[in-house]
Amino acid sequence: MTITHSSVAGTSGAPAVELRSLVKTFPPRRGSHDTEVRAVDGVDLRIEPGEVVAFLGPNGAGKTTTLDMVLGLTEPTSGSAAVFGRRPREAVVAGSVSAVLQTGGLLRDLTVRETVRMIASTYAVSTPVDEVIDRAGLGSLANRRVSKCSGGEQQRLRFALALLPDPRLLILDEPTAGMDVTARRAFWDTMHADASAGRTVVFATHYLEEADAFADRIVLIAGGRIVADGTTAEIRSRASGRTVAATLPAGSVESSVERLRAVAGVRSVEERGTRVVVTAADSDAVARLLMLDLDGTDLEIVTAGLEQAFMTLTGDDRTAATPDLESELAR
Numbered sequence: 001m002t003i004t005h006s007s008v009a010g011t012s013g014a015p016a017v018e019l020r021s022l023v024k025t026f027p028p029r030r031g032s033h034d035t036e037v038r039a040v041d042g043v044d045l046r047i048e049p050g051e052v053v054a055f056l057g058p059n060g061a062g063k064t065t066t067l068d069m070v071l072g073l074t075e076p077t078s079g080s081a082a083v084f085g086r087r088p089r090e091a092v093v094a095g096s097v098s099a100v101l102q103t104g105g106l107l108r109d110l111t112v113r114e115t116v117r118m119i120a121s122t123y124a125v126s127t128p129v130d131e132v133i134d135r136a137g138l139g140s141l142a143n144r145r146v147s148k149c150s151g152g153e154q155q156r157l158r159f160a161l162a163l164l165p166d167p168r169l170l171i172l173d174e175p176t177a178g179m180d181v182t183a184r185r186a187f188w189d190t191m192h193a194d195a196s197a198g199r200t201v202v203f204a205t206h207y208l209e210e211a212d213a214f215a216d217r218i219v220l221i222a223g224g225r226i227v228a229d230g231t232t233a234e235i236r237s238r239a240s241g242r243t244v245a246a247t248l249p250a251g252s253v254e255s256s257v258e259r260l261r262a263v264a265g266v267r268s269v270e271e272r273g274t275r276v277v278v279t280a281a282d283s284d285a286v287a288r289l290l291m292l293d294l295d296g297t298d299l300e301i302v303t304a305g306l307e308q309a310f311m312t313l314t315g316d317d318r319t320a321a322t323p324d325l326e327s328e329l330a331r
């Protein structure tokens with residue numbers, strides 16, 4: 001697969017994406033007593049050219065609404081969105097940004113190549129049809145009808161279409177939704193090769209593994225706000241910490257819990273009878289306190305993974321409102 005990006009390199013110095021105090025509200029649904037929906041609730045974000053950024057968050061977090069504003073598909077209620085220093089719609093018209101959205105009409109009776117050719121004809125300047133077919137890994141499927149392509153193959157076709165204007169910024173909204181693990185891996189292999197040439201990629205996902213494996217940076221979104229922003233390693237260490245559990249002598253649990261809560265970096269202390277479960281950034285300090293000062297026994301230390309980090313950071317009542325999240329995580 002050859003990768004030649006003419007317009008990907010070289011930018012005006014403006015950030016690829018700049019969101020300032022971005023807010024989007026929707027009126028309450030008809031007949032509902034709810035107040036307005038604050039889908040995006042004050043987002044500030046700067047993405048530099050060449051970054052690969054995952055928007056990670058549970059259902060209803062505000063990912064799609066934010067991306068829609070980056071693409072100029074919807075106007076902010078307040079605040080602003082800029083793409084390479086321009087208004088989103090201007091950036092779209094200039095071919096600086098394009099998107100692979102969750103759904104998007106494809107004509108079922110056309111072949112893969114016919115589809116790419118048709119969309120290419122709508123651009124004043126476009127990447128050669130066979131080149132995008134090759135880059136999207138569709139070479140062997142070029143003559144297949146869209147109706148005969150699997151969901152994953154159709155998604156790769158949408159990806160090929162998004163590459164036609166050779167955009168400096170590619171937006172992917174849950175690009176692998178509905179794909180099995182193999183198709184998902186194949187899609188990301190293709191994307192990896194493409195992004196390594198310097199394209200800025202912003203994608204929304206529910207899948208932690210996907211964000212972890214593919215993004216340089218994760219922007220964790222919940223309830224319309226950014227709840228964490230950093231490299232995957234930073235997110236993991238910031239939120240996960242470790243869980244330390246021990247059994248305490250009966251009668252001393254209450255006072256011990258108080259002492260544990262006072263330790264710097266302790267995030268939570270849970271009592272289960274005489275057993276305490278402590279989540280903390282510095283598990284060594286907690287373990288020492290439990291064993292040496294508080295006469296704890298049966299010590300257990302568990303490293304929390306990215307999933308735990310995700311739950312911790314998107315936690316509180318918002319996680320409770322997103323039952324789908326747990327089944328996503330369990331997949």
Ligand SMILES: Nc1ncnc2c1ncn2[C@@H]1O[C@H](COP(=O)(O)OP(=O)(O)OP(=O)(O)O)[C@@H](O)[C@H]1O
Binds near residue numbers: 039058061062065
């Ligand atoms: N057109 C609309 N009218 C009313 N409410 C809307 C509209 N679009 C989105 N919302 C609400 O805004 C909130 C954010 O939705 P959004 O689709 O941006 O979340 P998301 O993070 O992309 O979720 P998902 O992962 O499920 O796609 C949700 O509560 C949603 O119901």
